Amino acid sequence: MDKILFDKRHRLADVITAYPSLLLTLQRVGIPLGFGDSTIEAVCNKHNVDTDFFLLMCNVQAHNDYVPSIATIKATNMSGLVPYLEASHNYYMTKRLPHIAEHIGRIAQQLPGERVQRAFEAFFQAYQAEIESHFADEEKNVYPYILELQQGRRGNYKIRDFLALHGNLQDKLDDLTQIIFKYLPASVTSDDSIDVVLDILQLSSDLKKHNLIEEKVMVPYVELIEKKVK
Amino acid sequence: MKTKILIVEPSEVIVEGLKAVLGKQTRFSLLSPLADLDDIEGKCAALKPDVVIANPTLAPDVATLLRPLYLKTAALVYQYVEPWRLSGFDLAIDIRESAGTIVKHLVELIERKSEQNVSKKITNYDLTKRETAVLIEVAKGLTNKEIADKMNVSVHTVISHRKNIMHKTGIKSVAGLTVYAMLNNLIEE
Numbered sequence: 502m503d504k505i506l507f508d509k510r511h512r513l514a515d516v517i518t519a520y521p522s523l524l525l526t527l528q529r530v531g532i533p534l535g536f537g538d539s540t541i542e543a544v545c546n547k548h549n550v551d552t553d554f555f556l557l558m559c560n561v562q563a564h565n566d567y568v569p570s571i572a573t574i575k576a577t578n579m580s581g582l583v584p585y586l587e588a589s590h591n592y593y594m595t596k597r598l599p600h601i602a603e604h605i606g607r608i609a610q611q612l613p614g615e616r617v618q619r620a621f622e623a624f625f626q627a628y629q630a631e632i633e634s635h636f637a638d639e640e641k642n643v644y645p646y647i648l649e650l651q652q653g654r655r656g657n658y659k660i661r662d663f664l665a666l667h668g669n670l671q672d673k674l675d676d677l678t679q680i681i682f683k684y685l686p687a688s689v690t691s692d693d694s695i696d697v698v699l700d701i702l703q704l705s706s707d708l709k710k711h712n713l714i715e716e717k718v719m720v721p722y723v724e725l726i727e728k729k730v731k
Numbered sequence: 732m733k734t735k736i737l738i739v740e741p742s743e744v745i746v747e748g749l750k751a752v753l754g755k756q757t758r759f760s761l762l763s764p765l766a767d768l769d770d771i772e773g774k775c776a777a778l779k780p781d782v783v784i785a786n787p788t789l790a791p792d793v794a795t796l797l798r799p800l801y802l803k804t805a806a807l808v809y810q811y812v813e814p815w816r817l818s819g820f821d822l823a824i825d826i827r828e829s830a831g832t833i834v835k836h837l838v839e840l841i842e843r844k845s846e847q848n849v850s851k852k853i854t855n856y857d858l859t860k861r862e863t864a865v866l867i868e869v870a871k872g873l874t875n876k877e878i879a880d881k882m883n884v885s886v887h888t889v890i891s892h893r894k895n896i897m898h899k900t901g902i903k904s905v906a907g908l909t910v911y912a913m914l915n916n917l918i919e920e
Binding site for chain 2: 612616617620621623624627628672673675676677679680683684685686
């Protein structure tokens with residue numbers, strides 16, 4: 502498995518061509534486009550991004566089932582982790598969800614009967630509210646705790662509690678795609694439905710990665726530094 | 732007793748590699764590999780393998796082809812394979828995994844009780860009358876206990892209906908099932 506992972510000597514352009522979803526990873530660490538033929542290492546150095554951290558995020562994002570070992574996590578500079586997770590939240594909240602909400606609204610208008618329209622829209626609104634409070638909780642409690650730990654200060658929280666309460670965010674999205682392509686009546690035009698299903702699938706798979714990063718990278722990492730900071 | 736394993740794979744390189752990895756295990760007995768699925772039914776009847784490891788791209792739907800043979804099946808994966816091709820197999824073996832992991836997964840598959848995978852395969856996706864009745868109550872917001880009392884069945888039965896409903900519709904959340912019930916005119920308010 503380790504053989505197919507990315508290497509800092511790879512050309513960034515080759516990697517992105519093979520795995521376009523890594524464009525999101527670039528955005529989250531703040532690497533702008535227009536990197537020409539530079540290697541991953543050169544681009545990271547230019548933009549003050551830790552190369553190992555960037556490679557770790559790319560490997561998680563691109564390779565299904567890849568989970569970094571504790572040794573890899575231990576050896577990586579994780580100061581970029583919280584900003585990365587926050588940038589992901591920001592992208593979901595300000596870009597993806599409003600975009601999907603617009604589509605949902607248009608589909609709802611084409612449904613027969615006000616009752617069904619309301620139920621359909623309410624379903625998505627409830628989901629949006631749920632994800633919003635999930636993110637808000639992390640930004641208020643979890644991320645500041647990690648930032649403090651990184652400064653050597655121990656806050657009043659335990660990362661274990663996080664794992665216990667961390668629900669998955671994509672089940673309801675998956676429900677929505679099932680409803681849309683299996684059960685919507687013929688009165689709804691396919692154009693909107695297809696667009697929104699593709700958008701939702703993209704969001705859902707990205708959220709899965711986001712969850713994976715939190716549970717398999719962030720939690721083991723924080724457990725490591727919790728042991729160090731008393 | 733040794734577990735008899737039949738490999739169905741056209742690539743000699745892959746077959747030899749797999750034989751080298753599995754041959755070290757004394758609990759496995761490797762049958763002569765096949766390169767294709769021609770007359771697989773007759774050959775399995777003669778060779779009596781316990782596990783078939785097959786390349787999932789050898790036929791349009793390999794898993795369905797193997798199902799009537801009532802043996803354990805593993806898909807051999809070394810390229811991108813569409814998920815639906817793999818879903819009918821009991822296991823997917825990715826050859827990029829380490830030898831130890833591949834053996835471990837195979838042993839787990841062999842030790843797994845075979846009844847577990849048979850019951851899961853649903854072929855008719857229409858909800859039964861009972862399932863529809865349970866769905867309506869779920870959509871109205873009733874708990875499993877309330878539904879059980881109302882329908883005069885055990886909570887266990889309600890849960891089993893709910894599992895089937897989820898599997899058939901692909902919808903897991905109560906809110907999603909409510910939308911489904913409304914779209915299908917199953918509930919009024």
